[in-house]
Amino acid sequence: MPAPTAALPAQKRDSASALSTIGLFAFVVLAWSLNWVVMKLAVREVTPLWAVTIRTGLAALVLFPSLFAARQLVLPSRADLPVILVIALFHMVAFASLMTAGLVFVPASRAIVLGYTTPLWVAPAAFFFLGERVSARQVAGIAVGIAGLLVLFEPGSFAWGDAAVLFGNGLVIVAALCWSVSIVYTRAHRWEATPLQLMPWQCLLATIVLVILALTVEGAPPTRIGTPALLALTYNGVIGTALGFWAMTVVNRRVPATTASLGVLATPVVGIGLSAVILAEGLDPRLVVAALTILVGIALGAKGRG
Numbered sequence: 001m002p003a004p005t006a007a008l009p010a011q012k013r014d015s016a017s018a019l020s021t022i023g024l025f026a027f028v029v030l031a032w033s034l035n036w037v038v039m040k041l042a043v044r045e046v047t048p049l050w051a052v053t054i055r056t057g058l059a060a061l062v063l064f065p066s067l068f069a070a071r072q073l074v075l076p077s078r079a080d081l082p083v084i085l086v087i088a089l090f091h092m093v094a095f096a097s098l099m100t101a102g103l104v105f106v107p108a109s110r111a112i113v114l115g116y117t118t119p120l121w122v123a124p125a126a127f128f129f130l131g132e133r134v135s136a137r138q139v140a141g142i143a144v145g146i147a148g149l150l151v152l153f154e155p156g157s158f159a160w161g162d163a164a165v166l167f168g169n170g171l172v173i174v175a176a177l178c179w180s181v182s183i184v185y186t187r188a189h190r191w192e193a194t195p196l197q198l199m200p201w202q203c204l205l206a207t208i209v210l211v212i213l214a215l216t217v218e219g220a221p222p223t224r225i226g227t228p229a230l231l232a233l234t235y236n237g238v239i240g241t242a243l244g245f246w247a248m249t250v251v252n253r254r255v256p257a258t259t260a261s262l263g264v265l266a267t268p269v270v271g272i273g274l275s276a277v278i279l280a281e282g283l284d285p286r287l288v289v290a291a292l293t294i295l296v297g298i299a300l301g302a303k304g305r306g
Contacts, residue, residue, distance in 0.1 A: 021254045024247040025263055031247070032264075033271035035240040036115075037278050038232035039100055040108040045229035048101040049214035050221050056092055056210060058237025060203035066242070067200060074197050083189040084202050091182040092206035097213070098175035105168025109275040109284070113152065113291045114172040116268045119298045120145040121180040130188050138301045145297025151290040196249040203241075265295050 042051045067073040076084055103111055120142050126132040152158065159165045186195075214221065225233070251263075268291055275281045 021251060025251050028244055028247045028251065029264065029266045029270055031240050031244040032267045033112075033274055035236055035244075036103070036108045036112045036271050037274050038235050038240070040103050040111075040275075040279060042229045042232040042236070043100060043103050045226050046222055046233070047214075047218045048104060049097055049210060049218050051229075051233060052093075052096045052100050053207060053210035053214050053221075054233045055237035055241060056096070056203050057207045058234060059241040060200055060207055062238050062242040063200035063203060066246075067197065072194075072197055073200070074193050076198055076201050077192045079190070080192050080198055083186060083191070084198055084205060086185045086189075087182050087198075088202040088205040089209065090178045090185075092202060093209050093213070094178035095175045095182070096206075097210070098171045098178065102168045102171035102175065105164050106172055107275065107281045108279055109272045109281050109287060110152070110169075111172050112268045112271040112275070113287060113294060114149075114169065115176055115179075116265075116298070117145065117149055117173070117294060118176045118179045118183070119301060120149075120294070121177055122183050123301055125180055125184045126187060129184060132187075141297045141300030143297070144300060145294045148290045148293025148295075148297060151286060151293060154286075157286055194249070196246060199245055265298060268295065 039051065039055075042055075046054070064073065099111065099115055102114075106114075123132075123134055123138045123142060127134045153169075191198075248264075272283070272288065272291060276283050
């Protein structure tokens with residue numbers, strides 16, 4: 001009979017791996033929650049397109065040498081070029097730009113809730129474009145999520161007559177739809193390199209496109225950026241984007257997809273709390289009810305996959 005101590009090293013390794021996974025997951029949730037708050041701070045000084053351009057460029061500057069040092073930097077194959085293009089244009093350019101522009105008009109807490117309606121649009125889009133089956137539980141989840149969304153636009157609480165409010169909320173919802181396009185395409189793509197290995201190339205392409213858009217729409221880049229906005233953009237590019245996506249890639253390899261998707265739902269909850277504390281936006285009871293309803297709908301949909 002083998003000695004009990006023979007199994008200890010393996011047990012310790014498993015325990016350490018579990019703890020590191022939990023730690024990385026907590027880091028992702030906190031890092032992505034703070035993203036919304038810091039971008040709200042950034043757009044107080046920097047125009048939206050230039051804010052997204054700077055943060056995406058910083059992410060590329062961190063990712064290229066980091067992956068090179070880890071011997072993970074690869075030239076993308078021709079087969080992976082479409083996914084680089086789709087993620088760069090629909091997620092890093094369209095989603096990020098529209099969401100950041102929306103933050104000019106919408107409180108960060110509300111933008112977080114609207115932004116995380118993305119999973120609600122993924123299931124019907126995957127049904128139409130990928131032929132994926134939509135289960136009864138997913139239909140129920142979508143219905144619950146939309147009910148939560150309607151709470152945010154109830155006529156008695158929403159300023160339907162304010163053009164700026166309508167414009168800002170519309171930008172955020174369209175941003176969520178753009179993100180869903182990126183998600184649906186990545187489901188269908190057959191990856192040759194890993195998502196992390198392709199990310200610096202996505203950031204590079206997105207930065208080039210964003211520079212052109214920013215110059216065209218907003219003019220010359222800002223010559224002076226205050227310390228709060230500079231710190232916010234640095235955080236967003238380095239921690240929120242580069243390190244956040246690296247950590248999420250590691251988590252995705254260690255836990256089931258459903259567990260990962262449900263765990264990320266903590267992000268908007270934490271984000272609402274951080275917005276209330278850091279930005280002094282307060283806790284709107286209607287927003288909290290809408291957020292929880294939407295998250296319940298998303299959780300139902302995630303469990304209904306298969």
